[in-house]
Amino acid sequence: MAIVKMNKFTLLSFESNQDKILEELQGFEGVQFIDLQDPEVIKENEIFETLDKGKAGKDLSEYEDSLSKVKFSLDLLKGYVPKEGMLSSVLNDKKVISYKDLKESVEQGEWKNIYHSLKEKDDKISELNNEKSKNETDIEGFKPWQNFDAPLSMLKELKETSYFVGSCAVQYEQSIAKDLEELNVPYFVEHINKTSKDIYFMILCSKEHEELVSDAIKKYGFNSLHLSYDESPSKIIESCKERIAEINAEEDAIKAEMAKFADKVEVLQLAYEYFTSLVERQNVKENFVKTDKVTAIIGWNEVDNNKKLEERIKNIVGDEYYLTFEEVKEEERENNKVPIKLKNGGFAGPFESIVAMYGLPQYKEVDPTPILSVFYFLFFGMMLSDAGYGLMMALVCGFVMMKTKDREKKNTYKLFFFCGLSTILWGAIYGGWFGDLLSKYLGLNIPILINPTTDIMTMFIMSLAFGIIHIFVGLGIKAYLYAREKQYAAIVFDVVSIYFIIIGAVMLLAGMMAGMTSLEPVGKILLIAGIVILVLTAGRESKSIVGKAIGGLNGVYGLTSYLGDIISYSRLMGLGLATGFIANALNLIINLFPVPFRWIIGPVLFIALHGFNLAINALGSYVHTARLQYLEFFNKFYEGGGNKFNPFKLSSKFVKVTDNNDSVSR
Structure with missing residues (x-):
């Protein structure tokens, strides 16, 4: 799995067919347009400067006006629609509707009747509020005159x-x-x-x-x-108060009538999606250039969808088009101009969100998601480290994952489902099931492969070993990128030298600390060889001898960053110990309550305290696992900063609008 291969398409068509083509492409959801009116694009293609600029269609103002009315109605009803509960928001998917059905529904015009009714009521409320404000002002104004007892x-x-x-x-x-x-x-x-x-x-x-x-x-x-006024000030104040009470009653009655429109929100949401799509369709025309009769459209699409794209255009305009595809140029690749879309299935797919938080890869790079997914899976569970917590995560996320059909939601739940499985694995290794609940308080003989209370040094060494492997894999990817560019010498200078230094240092430490003296000679040779390579080559980009020498010394000094990177992996041990020890402390606190209060209060406290511990340490594991990927792993080979592929598509804020022709586009 990798970065989806892209190419550039050029489409020429009669301007009279433009709206039909755009409607089709919006449903296709597979193309991203290039702004042909951008000064940089014009500079690279001077012919565009001689052509007319595309403009938004004449219907734009009408669509924007309709959209504004729909937004007004939705905002007005926001306070009358019951808020969706947390569980409902997790389990409920967006309603799915085809664009054809959406169009038919909106064009029936029910949303207009709703808007006019709401507007009339809102205007009446505004009028009443103005009158209410006047009466309140009059009350304040006449309060000092209440002693004037004669009619004015x-x-x-x-x-x-x-x-x-x-x-x-x-x-x-x-x-x-x-x-x-x-x-x-x-x-x-x-x-x-x-x-x-x-x-x-x-x-x-x-x-x-x-x-x-x-x-x-x-x-x-x-x-x-x-x-x-003609009455006395006291009577004026009394009359104003009576009128304010009447106004409040009128407002309540109008708001009660408005609340009855809450079940019409879906009608307005459909109208919102429809008009938002129409507005976008008109605005996107400003990316194009044209002659008197022909419009030029250029954009990006997936190579695998070339045939589907041409089928869609042909189906809508017959042979009245000209379409070509062009491979990505080296300049576009190097200058990060190609939009990025990742495609990872199965296990790795949910971890794309972790990569995206840092920044998508550039088109010239590799997709780190498959490798990141493995290490993220291992490290998260090692940090959370309690099988009971992992079981809760896996059960809850697995349940909601099966219930939802929304792809983005499903991937999020799947990510934490995998993290839960990892936590079960490491919790079983450490013998942690809600801390020491099973072993100490329920008397069960739980097998423990690594005991966190006695094998701390083992956990520390294991954490550092994972760190070295993680860093080596990152350097290996760097070597692969060098090989792809045929920079074979750079592999030796920048990758093999670091391998030699780290392996040599580990062998020397093992020889001195573990008595494995046979490793020391080999370790010294590797360490010295790596340092020599680094000194001689780290400053190779400099043209002067002095610059090369300083660069070499800086390269050796930079080795301290690797030491810091490796030590950073001790957090795998630290967070793992923290989760377990806190869980043990919570069990001890609950056990301090005397019987029978322990059996009454205990279950409630157990759920609340362990739930809090799970939430806090799961968040910590999520953040710190991501940190190890971003700072210790990515900096060995990854630049990032790729531009996400944003296809021209239908609006789907409230409901999922699908294409009318899924058989062709999907």
Whole structure:
């Protein structure tokens, strides 16, 4: 299994057939278009500059408007649709519908009726909210005037008397009183209310003195009360509160009516998929160039699908097309321009997600997934290391894996199913079944191949040995890539030299620490030979003798990174011990409860505590196993950074939309 082989296709067709072809290709879901209007592409193909640029179709605005209405309706109903439970989200797959059925369903127009009904209700709620806000503002505005017990209409009925009802900052109270006295005209003042900031009052005077009084208070920032009501302030507040209660009741009634549309969400979701696909189909035209009558489309597709692609085009436009396929050029390969799709089946397939998190390989590289899958499988179980936990993972993931048909979900569950199997394997080797539950508390004689409490050094050496093997495999892949490029000398300089150094160092250590003195001479020879090769060749890229010498010394200094890489694998032991020891401690805590409380509380605590330990250490195992792949393994041969193959396809956010012609495309 490897990187899927790609090639570039060029399709010329009459512009009148463009929409039909795009609809067919969208259902085919097997091509990724190249933007022929990109300046870099034009620079490489100057002929494109002389052609007209493709533009989105005239129907785009209509589709976008419809999509906007559908989104509005879905967003509005979001609060009325019961949230899917965690178990349901795990087990339930998306509904599957063919594009033909989708199109027929949406074109019946039911979504429009739903939208108009919801829009009308939403507008009414907005109107009520505005009125509610006005009433709340009025309540706040008239609260300071509650002591004014006369109807405001009485002020409006005054004929010979002018009135000033309003407020000023409290610090101007004495100044206003003084200025009014100095006017030497008859007036009447009533203080209605006073706060820490403002003073509220009413002034009455004859109409002939209105201007004098107005000028006297205006300079102090007099804020006049707007008399839009006739009742007294207390009655106004009461009326506003009553109206707010009525508005709330109206809103509740409207929301209850809107909630009845919750069962229409699927209709809107289908409309969303349909119009999203149409919008994408129109927008993608901006990747093309054209003449008056002919459109040029260039893109990538899988080599194995060449025949299927041509069949699809021929079925839709007959012989009115021109289609050619072109192999990947060396320049495109080297410049990382080829989109990447991985194809791994069976055991390795679920582990593609681990590779993708780091970065897909470039087209010139190899797919590391098959080899990574083996080491990830081994290392995860070695870190989690409890067979009971592994059994729980395998059972749960195996169950949901069989229930779901969604490929992405199935691969995720399958990944953790395999991790569960690995954990069972290593847990059985270490004798861990929910810690020491079976052996210590249930009295069962559990076979143990490696005892974590007494064989720590064995686990440590085994972890480092796995690390060396892992690193050697990475270097081996590097050697393969050199051989593929016919750089045979580089294999000796960059790979064999490291093999010699590591093997020689291991043999020397084994001779000194384990008394295997016969290994020491061979180890010395390999170690010295490797260092000599490294010193002489690590700086070979430099043109000067000094540069070569410095490069050689840097190469030797770089050996310390290999020591760090190998020591990093001690986490295989560390996390394995942590899981087991924590599980043992949890069993001890539960056992501290006296009988009969132990039998009542114990099962609940057992599930909660061991569930927490499983979750935390499974997460740690997932992260640290990935870390060993990314930092200790990939850096030996892998560059990554490949661009994912993103085919032109139908929208499937809420439901899975399938092609009308699966027999041809799949």
